[in-house]
Amino acid sequence: MKEIPPKSEDLSSWYTAVCLKAELVSYAPVRGCVVLRPYGFALWERLQAALDVRFKETGHENAYFPLLIPESLLAKEGEHIEGFAPEVAWVTQGGGETLPERLAIRPTSEVIIGTMYAQWIQSYRDLPILINQWANVMRWEKATRPFLRTLEFLWQEGHTAHATEQEAQAEAAQMLGIYREVAEGTVAVPVVVGEKSSSERFAGANHTFSLEALMPDGKALQSATSHELGQNFSRAYDITFADTDQQVKHVWTTSWGMSWRMLGAMIMVHGDDRGLRLPPKMAPIEVMIIPIVRGEEPAVLAAAQALAQELRAAGRRVRVDERDDKKPGFKFADADMRGIPVRIEVGARDLANGELVVVRRDQERGAEGTKVTVARDAIVTHLATLLNEIQASLFAQAQAQLARGLVTAEHRDDFLRLCRERAGLVEIPWCDQPACEAAVKAETSATTRNLRPLGVDQQPARCVACGEPARVRAYFAQSY
RNA sequence: CGGGAUGUAGCUCAGCUUGGUAGAGCGCUUGCUUUGGGAGCAAGAAGUCGCAGGUUCAAAUCCUGUCAUCCCGACCA
The missing domain is CATH 3.40.50.800 (Anticodon-binding domain)
Incomplete structure (x- = not known):
């Protein structure tokens, strides 16, 4: 067949070569877009199947919402539009005429789905709404790579609405657990799970949780996210219900997604000099x-x-x-x-x-x-x-690789050096201050990947990066 | 978006410095021999030299622009 460069020598070239030569993707005649070829699509279908069955088991239903979102709708949630504006592609013409209002090609669907929820929900009896959508979305990225970051990509996005905050919290946690189960149990990619820092949080969310996988070059890859959106979207899109106490209230919403990026993680984590190595549960051909x-x-x-x-x-x-x-x-x-x-x-x-x-x-x-x-x-x-x-052995190999990349630092200099050298996920007691994160990023180009609670046995602790009192433990790394 | 590199047959690339009308290997087609880790021999088909302008009697080659891909950085859910 066709040779590829050694994985250890040049991960980037190796990765691109494998994606092309295993016939997962071809570059399309549009910048930053790929064709998902039959073998690549078969991988996506395996991932889809693993997720979909779990979504259904937990009471979710699939539905489909439009690709296009009117600008006026998108703009209702201020923080959300601000976060996404630079990446949105716009449709300005249709039927040979300039449209009266621009239409966004969805970068995600909170807006359009929230708008529909506002129509569908009247009473606490209509809740919860548990819907998932399998879809393509578009984000106008500057640098693209197959699976890891393309302008158009395939994913699923779950969107739920609940009567109480507690219920929404439980939903976000449950879906994060399902993602972890699929990443580790099916794709055989071990992950660290935690909450995103405020500067890494989804635009419009109160809390964002993520799975982070570690690639062989020491960079982290965010493999799925689950968001607790609070009442931010229900307020912006007027999603209300009459509760049992006869009060009209705003619903609590969540959203959660995993994309074909998970396949990129699988390729990089398991592949070797001879090409792909697929966990049996993911392999279209066992x-x-x-x-x-x-x-x-x-x-x-x-x-x-x-x-x-x-x-x-x-x-x-x-x-x-x-x-x-x-x-x-x-x-x-x-x-x-x-x-x-x-x-x-x-x-x-x-x-x-x-x-x-x-x-x-x-x-x-x-x-x-x-x-x-x-x-x-x-x-x-x-x-x-x-x-x-084989499934177990690939997971064990990947776990060993992750374990080698989980490092801690006691002192600021060590910490910065490890971040700069891409030693892996560098865990430290951290102050949880955006200014501190920005400073680390400026020096090392590493950011927090996610955060965990500070253990009781780890008190008293000071932030290794800035010396202020630590409030959490954070994984820092450069990321894809 | 900034820096660097690349774009010539399906693939990998030579040719460009010093303009003169396109080559190799692999792959493909046909035939024979082969077959337990990427087969051999022979014949054959295949390229608007990324695209658009410009210079020139003449451009793959020189100039300008543009598009795409790769690497590094910035940006990024």
């Missing part, structure tokens, strides 16, 4: 069967197909690489590049012995146990076990 055929050997091909049928019946996502113009070696490299967790080789020798050669993608080539011979009869159960093992 098992690739590669027939080893010399000349005319219809029996081998037939055996490969029969094996595929049997595995499919057992619930496996499996394909046979039947291309007759490629040699096995090429097919191995191809399966490696695409990150397919398990490869099975079937040749005449194996048929004669009643065996199969099974090779796992998560370990280095030639490592002990990477390539094993399995009795044909035992393959279904062997694969079930092996795929679980």
Whole structure:
């Protein structure tokens, strides 16, 4: 197939090359936009499925709202519009005429959904409203990269309305938990979870919580957010209800989102010099069967197909690489590049012995146990076990990587140096002051990724960055 | 948005300094031989030299502009 630069040498080039060469995306003829190709879309569908089933389990319903938002609506929540204004794309013409009012292409949908909620909600009996939308949004970014930051991207955005603050808080926390479960359990990317500082908070939110993953270059990647919006949007968009006490009140809202950026995290965290490495739960193809055929050997091909049928019946996502113009070696490299967790080789020798050669993608080539011979009869159960093992092994490798990048600093100089050197997520007792964060950023280009409560055993503490009394523990890092 | 680099066949690139009408390898097509880690030989097809202007008898090559991609920084949920 096609070679890629070593991951350790140049993560950026490696990342772009993998995205292109594993045929996840192509650059589109529009700056900053990508085409999500079938294999990339299949990955997105796996992530979608994992999230969607959990959304449904927790009582949410899917719906769809318009792409375009009238300017006057968008402008109602002051802080929100101010935060997004620089990134909004506008439609100014339609049907050959200049529009009387500009239409924003949604950068997120709080506004349009809130407007509809105002119409739908009359009474406490209408609450809570628990809606999720799978959608594309657009943010006019300056520097773009596949999955991590593109002008148009795919995501889901949940928007809920509640009668009480407590209920809204519980919702935001619940969804954060679901994100963590999917990131770690399905995508096998370990994350640190916490609240965003005031300067990193979503425009218009009271509280923003995030998942932060750590990339191999020591930069953090925000992988999902969950926002407690308080009554900010319900006041701006007049979303009210008559409560049981006959008082008219504003609802409490939340919003939460995960995007295809999560796929970028997966690619960077797990990939290696041979290309992608996919956790089995995310892999569109769990098992690739590669027939080893010399000349005319219809029996081998037939055996490969029969094996595929049997595995499919057992619930496996499996394909046979039947291309007759490629040699096995090429097919191995191809399966490696695409990150397919398990490869099975079937040749005449194996048929004669009643065996199969099974090779796992998560370990280095030639490592002990990477390539094993399995009795044909035992393959279904062997694969079930092996795929679980690979899922666990990739997560364990990623956890070890995260653990290496979780560092602490006792003194200001160490702290600044670690931030500057991209040592990882640098955890310190912190004052929680925007001015202090801005100063750190100016010196190191690192910001807080998220915050955790200060442990009782960690008192008394002073902010490592500025010396003021510490109020929280903060993870600082440079970020994508 | 600032600094740097790149744009020539599907891909990777040479050619540009010193203008003279486009090349290599890989890939692709066909045939034969091959097939348990990226096959070999032979023949063949394939490029408005990113785009738009300008200079010139003549531009891939020189000049201006513009678009896109990559790297670094700034910005950014």
